[in-house]
Amino acid sequence: MAAADPSSDALNDQESELYDRQIRLWGVQAQKRMSSSKVLYAGFTGVCAEAAKNLVLAGIHATIQDHRAATYADLGTNFFLTAEDVGKNRAASCQARLQQLNNLAKVDAEERSLEELEDAYFKQFTCICLSGAPLHQQKRIDGICRSAGVFLYVVESFGFYGYLMLDLGQGFSYRKELGENKGLSDPIPVAFPSIEEAVGAPWSTLKNRWGPVSKVYALAQLMLEFEEKHGRRPGASDGDTMTSVAQQCLKRNGLPTDFIASDETAVLCAQAQVEINPVCAVLGGILGQEVIKALSQKGTPAHNVFLFDGTTSEGKVMLTPPAAK
Amino acid sequence: MDRLLLRSSPFGAETGALPIGEFEPGEEASARAWDALMGEDCKILVIGAGGLGCELLKDLALSGCRDITVIDVDTIDLSNLNRQFLFRMKDVGRPKAVVAAEFIEKRVPGCKVAAHHAKIQDFDGEFYSQFSVVVSGLDNVEARRWMNSMLCSLAEIDDDGNVIDPDTIIPFVDGGTEGFKGHARVILPRHTSCFECSLDLFPPQRVFPMCTIADTPRLPEHCISYAHLLQWPQAFPDKKLDKDDPEHMKWIHERAQERAEQHQIPDVTYMLTVGVVKNVIPAVASTNAVVSAACALEVVKLVTYAGHVLNTYLMYNGVTGVYGSTMALERRADCVVCGAPRRTFRVPAATTLRAFIADHLGGAALKIRKPSVTHPSRVLFMQAPPALRAQTEPNLDLPLSELCADGDELTVTDPAWGQGTALGAVIKFS
Numbered sequence: 001m002a003a004a005d006p007s008s009d010a011l012n013d014q015e016s017e018l019y020d021r022q023i024r025l026w027g028v029q030a031q032k033r034m035s036s037s038k039v040l041y042a043g044f045t046g047v048c049a050e051a052a053k054n055l056v057l058a059g060i061h062a063t064i065q066d067h068r069a070a071t072y073a074d075l076g077t078n079f080f081l082t083a084e085d086v087g088k089n090r091a092a093s094c095q096a097r098l099q100q101l102n103n104l105a106k107v108d109a110e111e112r113s114l115e116e117l118e119d120a121y122f123k124q125f126t127c128i129c130l131s132g133a134p135l136h137q138q139k140r141i142d143g144i145c146r147s148a149g150v151f152l153y154v155v156e157s158f159g160f161y162g163y164l165m166l167d168l169g170q171g172f173s174y175r176k177e178l179g180e181n182k183g184l185s186d187p188i189p190v191a192f193p194s195i196e197e198a199v200g201a202p203w204s205t206l207k208n209r210w211g212p213v214s215k216v217y218a219l220a221q222l223m224l225e226f227e228e229k230h231g232r233r234p235g236a237s238d239g240d241t242m243t244s245v246a247q248q249c250l251k252r253n254g255l256p257t258d259f260i261a262s263d264e265t266a267v268l269c270a271q272a273q274v275e276i277n278p279v280c281a282v283l284g285g286i287l288g289q290e291v292i293k294a295l296s297q298k299g300t301p302a303h304n305v306f307l308f309d310g311t312t313s314e315g316k317v318m319l320t321p322p323a324a325k
Numbered sequence: 326m327d328r329l330l331l332r333s334s335p336f337g338a339e340t341g342a343l344p345i346g347e348f349e350p351g352e353e354a355s356a357r358a359w360d361a362l363m364g365e366d367c368k369i370l371v372i373g374a375g376g377l378g379c380e381l382l383k384d385l386a387l388s389g390c391r392d393i394t395v396i397d398v399d400t401i402d403l404s405n406l407n408r409q410f411l412f413r414m415k416d417v418g419r420p421k422a423v424v425a426a427e428f429i430e431k432r433v434p435g436c437k438v439a440a441h442h443a444k445i446q447d448f449d450g451e452f453y454s455q456f457s458v459v460v461s462g463l464d465n466v467e468a469r470r471w472m473n474s475m476l477c478s479l480a481e482i483d484d485d486g487n488v489i490d491p492d493t494i495i496p497f498v499d500g501g502t503e504g505f506k507g508h509a510r511v512i513l514p515r516h517t518s519c520f521e522c523s524l525d526l527f528p529p530q531r532v533f534p535m536c537t538i539a540d541t542p543r544l545p546e547h548c549i550s551y552a553h554l555l556q557w558p559q560a561f562p563d564k565k566l567d568k569d570d571p572e573h574m575k576w577i578h579e580r581a582q583e584r585a586e587q588h589q590i591p592d593v594t595y596m597l598t599v600g601v602v603k604n605v606i607p608a609v610a611s612t613n614a615v616v617s618a619a620c621a622l623e624v625v626k627l628v629t630y631a632g633h634v635l636n637t638y639l640m641y642n643g644v645t646g647v648y649g650s651t652m653a654l655e656r657r658a659d660c661v662v663c664g665a666p667r668r669t670f671r672v673p674a675a676t677t678l679r680a681f682i683a684d685h686l687g688g689a690a691l692k693i694r695k696p697s698v699t700h701p702s703r704v705l706f707m708q709a710p711p712a713l714r715a716q717t718e719p720n721l722d723l724p725l726s727e728l729c730a731d732g733d734e735l736t737v738t739d740p741a742w743g744q745g746t747a748l749g750a751v752i753k754f755s
Contacts, residue, residue, distance in 0.1 A: 020404045024600060024607035025504050054610040057407055076387055082432070101410050277387040278625060281380065281618030288611035289505070299505075313509070313619055313635045314651055 046077025050284020159271025377462025
């Protein structure tokens with residue numbers, strides 16, 4: 001099936017019919033931009049699988065990357081895997097079923113690991129959704145993205161919690177709808193800090209008038225910090241190690257050591273490697289929506305972190321480093 | 326899922342503000358919760374197999390539910406495929422519920438999905454009382470109202486309105502989306518705000534005043550409505566407009582364009598024409614994913630008690646970059662469906678039945694549009710069937726004083742409430 005022809009003004013008949021309901025939302029121009037965009041899903045976790053579903057349905061080309069083999073646990077969160085795929089490469093196993101969702105959006109699979117992929121590889125994409133990667137890889141890929149104008153979304157789903165950090169670059173701008181039939185605003189610039197700058201901001205500076213930094217943010221950072229030190233995400237038996245990681249982190253970040261209690265770090269350990277489907281679906285939906293906004297250049301992007309707490313169904317956007325006063 | 330339920334909850338043994346149950350973490354609880362989701366007693370009803378329904382079925386099946394029933398009255402259309410991902414090109418024309426059930430059963434072995442290509446009104450209280458939780462992804466207010474009334478009526482209460490048997494409370498999780506916006510909410514019949522309590526939340530449907538359409542059009546929509554509502558019936562008095570017939574829609578589009586040109590109104594496109602005539606609601610996968618997942622999360626928590634349940638309403642707006650606020654909707658003490666099925670009306674004795682129906686039953690207060698009224702001794706007015714309607718129609722012009730005595734209680738029913746709810750209207754002459 002032919003993809004959208006970016007040089008023509010209209011969509012072909014098939015696209016107009018299939019995309020009718022969404023074109024009514026964002027218009028033909030935005031659809032053409034989307035139909036000629038490519039997203040890399042680096043680390044095909046449950047949450048990336050959900051985001052990929054949403055965006056491939058909308059017509060955006062996809063490359064799914066993962067060097068890992070599918071496990072039984074994946075079957076509970078990744079709709080594109082079946083029992084026969086356990087033990088086989090995760091990306092390769094999902095490619096055909098993801099492609100079935102929409103023949104107009106091309107879906108490729110990449111089995112090499114992030115370490116094996118050279119810098120130039122990442123520059124071919126319009127945006128990258130990165131999940132399950134250690135913090136040093138996040139920073140590396142962010143550096144590449146910033147230099148090449150590629151949008152980066154770091155997304156993690158762990159237990160009942162969800163974490164999304166965006167870097168759309170220094171020079172990003174967007175337009176807002178001005179109300180019924182009044183059209184769009186002029187471009188509004190919004191600069192995004194790098195991943196390094198964002199995670200480097202001391203947590204004590206991330207309070208606002210309603211309270212201290214969100215615990216979900218702190219827990220996500222603790223999880224990544226543990227991984228940097230120990231080469232893997234924490235598991236249920238790492239309670240004591242995690243407590244000492246937490247104490248060091250809290251101290252370094254200017255927060256009291258009882259900000260995170262030891263039963264909370266125990267919860268984190270139990271949940272860090274667990275994804276549950278409804279949380280992946282919420283986060284994957286939010287991520288899909290963020291990508292759509294960025295590609296269509298319409299709508300306020302989350303700036304720059306979105307946090308989801310599945311125990312209360314609350315979501316929250318925060319900015320790190322905090323805005324200059 | 327196991328590891329999730331084994332953790333100790335930071336909330337201890339509570340489950341938040343809504344009285345669902347207690348959760349004690351540990352292996353035994355994990356096994357119990359697991360059984361709760363996957364066991365025979367857990368029967369989930371999903372209403373709608375469209376944008377929200379497909380997502381809901383996927384989320385619930387992957388989360389471990391083994392016994393799901395799905396009801397949907399529609400068949401699959403090409404324009405559904407940009408988000409209703411259980412369907413493929415080859416399925417166009419087939420019933421949504423059936424195709425969705427087939428897909429899920431194939432993809433998640435062990436999960437049974439019973440499909441009904443039917444309206445929710447085709448089933449009775451006995452049918453609905455078998456379910457542990459009802460979750461809906463409907464596309465209209467009327468159906469939600471009906472379902473709400475049905476579930477509230479199933480909760481067994483005593484004369485004081487207190488719940489006798491908590492097992493008869495069936496939680497109702499409701500999701501809705503439109504474009505980039507959506508909501509998710511939890512209704513515990515007889516405990517929380519029910520759907521009827523919050524009818525005021527919904528803005529009136531977007532209808533254009535006839536005078537604007539006929540005399541002073543300003544928007545392309547006015548021109549289209551003119552062609553649809555006035556010109557077509559005039560030109561084709563014997564032919565009903567077929568909204569799916571491209572020839573008919575082309576005619577409407579051309580007439581609308583002519584009128585727009587006369588009034589210098591731009592942008593009457595064919596796409597807009599179809600959208601206005603068919604009342605098309607724009608839709609995209611990501612919004613549906615968020616709202617249905619929020620609903621599925623609540624279902625999981627309701628069944629396993631594994632976390633605070635949403636209390637009670639969540640709003641999502643994908644345009645502004647903000648996830649949304651959660652707020653607790655208040656139950657209304659005078660809600661006909663879940664609180665006070667009896668109301669007193671003070672009216673002049675000479676008020677006709679017609680005026681009583683129009684002023685006190687329709688309108689902003691109760692928002693019912695096709696009420697039927699009976700007196701303990703006889704039927705006063707029935708909307709249907711036609712024979713009974715014809716027989717009772719003359720009563721509409723009689724004063725209430727001729728139809729009942731001061732202090733009598735009339736029973737009012739309406740299709741919006743279905744069989745579940747009836748209003749006791751006590752008439753006092755002023």
